């Protein structure tokens with residue numbers, strides 16, 4: 001059976017408003033042992049697992065996430081802060097957005113903080129949560145967050161969409177981030193991962209044969225797989241032997257169905273794909289090889305070992321008999337080109353009122369990245385605190401805070417000129433999404449029907465995005481390769497400062513984070 005766009009229009013919903021519910025979740029942030037790829041180490045984790053527990057909600061619900069910081073290992077950063085990546089955040093709620101030193105002070109050890117995050121604008125789709133404090137999520141603090149749409153206009157395209165249809169691919173390191181950062185800072189060479197994990201399991205060269213993750217399917221059914229790249233660095237390329245994949249969602253935005261057989265995801269990016277279990281009952285490889293840095297710098301790395309198994313009901317409990325490939329052979333390859341994606345509902349990009357050009361340049365031999373000659377340093381006083389105290393122009397922020405002051409209710413165009421750097425930088429906007437007017441994969445400028453997403457690659461061909469400032473706030477806009485983020489590849493897009501002052505009324509609990517954090521000795525911060 002072919003998936004054709006016309007079938008989706010049959011699924012007109014009856015638009016019965018769903019009752020909005022409170023989704024109460026508790027996350028204990030703890031140091032715990034874990035061996036995702038067979039190498040035992042200490043994690044920074046939510047509830048002791050990597051990935052952390054799955055969070056699910058329905059359209060319009062309110063997430064109430066209580067974070068108990070129980071980090072106690074002095075070999076790790078002790079504070080934390082959780083960002084719900086890709087979730088729209090209204091101005092009034094900007095203080096619960098989870099970005100340390102931008103919208104809050106970090107949560108110190110032995111502290112508890114509750115993030116109340118109403119899901120707005122009928123947003124649904126595939127998201128994730130992770131620590132936003134420095135590179136902390138590299139140590140394991142990452143997990144999936146799915147917002148289901150009870151009236152999904154694409155529901156006719158698939159039969160199964162549940163907690164077993166989420167694929168989280170991520171890079172993994174054996175060492176912890178403090179020594180890795182020390183190495184990065186001494187050499188300017190980004191740490192090369194030991195392995196790639198698929199739903200929290202992986203293998204490294206010479207390591208134990210950790211059983212691959214198994215995805216169970218039944219012949220004849222169609223599955224909505226939600227793929228999340230929870231990388232801190234690596235780019236994963238996903239395919240399933242002998243099967244097509246039909247893309248229907250990009251970063252929480254429904255897309256017109258597009259059938260391919262391989263896709264790339266940069267760090268932070270998400271896609272939903274429909275797979276039809278239309279092949280003979282058997283085991284098939286799900287290939288998820290990755291690239292990220294020079295593999296000869298880490299002999300544990302073997303991207304071929306980054307994979308999982310698609311197992312049809314009735315197939316033996318065994319590895320596929322096919323060789324482990326990296327994906328479809330050249331003659332059969334039909335890879336996703338981001339520029340070919342179209343939104344499910346067209347939303348033309350408005351003409352810009354403000355243009356900003358951002359040049360990304362690395363300082364040779366150093367762990368230092370610059371945006372327009374400035375390497376971002378986390379503000380000492382969070383941007384939102386300064387704004388609430390009256391900051392109203394660029395001169396109220398240190399140059400190193402790379403803060404752009406923008407008017408409310410306008411369209412801002414960000415132009416990333418072509419760069420000569422060979423690594424794509426996945427730029428991610430917090431609290432909002434953007435129109436991808438020009439993909440780094442194409443020379444075409446598309447203002448008519450661009451996709452909207454919240455992470456876009458910036459690289460050799462140049463990238464242009466536009467976003468609206470109708471939802472004012474101090475929104476982080478940074479590279480999702482967290483090593484680059486740490487090295488200064490970040491900006492803050494602060495819009496509508498008077499609106500922020502009018503709308504944001506933080507709770508006493510939020511106000512208390514600052515004094516508690518400031519009182520900590522540096523090694524507990």
Ligand SMILES: *[C@@H]1O[C@H](CO)[C@@H](O)[C@H](O)[C@H]1NC(C)=O
Pocket residue numbers: 025026027028047053054
């Ligand atoms: C995490 O662990 C805490 C403490 O055991 C528990 O109360 C909570 O329900 C767990 N959270 C999730 C999402 O499973």
Ligand SMILES: *[C@@H]1O[C@H](CO)[C@@H](O)[C@H](O)[C@H]1NC(C)=O
Pocket residue numbers: 033034035040041
């Ligand atoms: C990992 O090490 C911890 C403590 O060092 C131990 O308790 C745990 O059982 C080990 N786990 C594995 C899978 O070896």
Ligand SMILES: *[C@@H]1O[C@H](CO)[C@@H](O)[C@H](O)[C@H]1NC(C)=O
Pocket residue numbers: 109110524
């Ligand atoms: C956190 O609480 C534990 C148990 O009460 C205590 O041993 C530890 O010293 C506290 N840590 C900090 C950083 O306050």
Ligand SMILES: *[C@@H]1O[C@H](CO)[C@@H](O)[C@H](O)[C@H]1NC(C)=O
Pocket residue numbers: 174175176179180183
């Ligand atoms: C972590 O890095 C430190 C410093 O380079 C090194 O001494 C240690 O052996 C490394 N540990 C692992 C598990 O790679």
Ligand SMILES: *[C@@H]1O[C@H](CO)[C@@H](O)[C@H](O)[C@H]1NC(C)=O
Pocket residue numbers: 169229230231232233234235236237238263264265266267268288289290291292424426481
């Ligand atoms: C995840 O993102 C990283 C960094 O951008 C990239 O190297 C990797 O290939 C991506 N993974 C997938 C599955 O696309």
Ligand SMILES: *[C@@H]1O[C@H](CO)[C@@H](O)[C@H](O)[C@H]1NC(C)=O
Pocket residue numbers: 242243244259278
């Ligand atoms: C995959 O899609 C191609 C092109 O649409 C089609 O020719 C092929 O039969 C499909 N393969 C499977 C296994 O569905």
Ligand SMILES: *[C@@H]1O[C@H](CO)[C@@H](O)[C@H](O)[C@H]1NC(C)=O
Pocket residue numbers: 205302304305324
């Ligand atoms: C990586 O793993 C594959 C599958 O086990 C193996 O065939 C290949 O030789 C390995 N690569 C290296 C460089 O050892």
Ligand SMILES: *[C@@H]1O[C@H](CO)[C@@H](O)[C@H](O)[C@H]1NC(C)=O
Pocket residue numbers: 352353354355413
């Ligand atoms: C922004 O740049 C575009 C394309 O370069 C140009 O057409 C437009 O006039 C500029 N707008 C402003 C407000 O400068």
Ligand SMILES: *[C@@H]1O[C@H](CO)[C@@H](O)[C@H](O)[C@H]1NC(C)=O
Pocket residue numbers: 359372373
């Ligand atoms: C960056 O610095 C160089 C050299 O000092 C200067 O020529 C250039 O105009 C600066 N670029 C920006 C965007 O400020």
Ligand SMILES: *[C@@H]1O[C@H](CO)[C@@H](O)[C@H](O)[C@H]1NC(C)=O
Pocket residue numbers: 392497498
């Ligand atoms: C803040 O700056 C805006 C734009 O420059 C200006 O219109 C507004 O009056 C200023 N607000 C305050 C409180 O000074």
Ligand SMILES: *[C@@H]1O[C@H](CO)[C@@H](O)[C@H](O)[C@H]1NC(C)=O
Pocket residue numbers: 377378379380398399400
């Ligand atoms: C302010 O910026 C300067 C460089 O422009 C930097 O040396 C200094 O550390 C920054 N101060 C703060 C408080 O961020």
Ligand SMILES: *[C@@H]1O[C@H](CO)[C@@H](O)[C@H](O)[C@H]1NC(C)=O
Pocket residue numbers: 408409470496499
């Ligand atoms: C932006 O537009 C909204 C709705 O049109 C309006 O309520 C708000 O006052 C406007 N804000 C500014 C700063 O113009």
Ligand SMILES: [Cu+2]
Pocket residue numbers: 424425426479480481484485489
């Ligand atoms: Cu980057």
